[in-house]
Amino acid sequence: MIQILPGTWHLRYSTFPMWQKEDVHSVTFNYTGVTHHSKSALLDEVRYYKREELRTVTGYDHPDATDPQCFWLAGQRPALVLSKPLARGVDE
Numbered sequence: 001m002i003q004i005l006p007g008t009w010h011l012r013y014s015t016f017p018m019w020q021k022e023d024v025h026s027v028t029f030n031y032t033g034v035t036h037h038s039k040s041a042l043l044d045e046v047r048y049y050k051r052e053e054l055r056t057v058t059g060y061d062h063p064d065a066t067d068p069q070c071f072w073l074a075g076q077r078p079a080l081v082l083s084k085p086l087a088r089g090v091d092e
Helices: 084-091
Strands: 007-010 024-036 039-050 055-064 069-072 078-081
Touching: 007 084
Parallel strands: none
Antiparallel strands: 007 024, 024 039, 039 055, 055 069, 069 078
């Protein structure tokens, strides 16, 4: 997964309340493969506009040691799971 995710992903639809607010728009998730604390990781930058002001949230996502399709976000529980069919569909 760490080879598939890098790049810019544009949010098209979400049920997450923050992204449904009228004054929030142009949401992107920007992933870059990096080494963090001597381990492979993703630099995770979320960019969005709130009332025409650019806002950014940055962190590091680390693959789960037992399941590399799951990522730990800033030490929190696994938060990102992509299935192989979904990952294949992204490239098609």
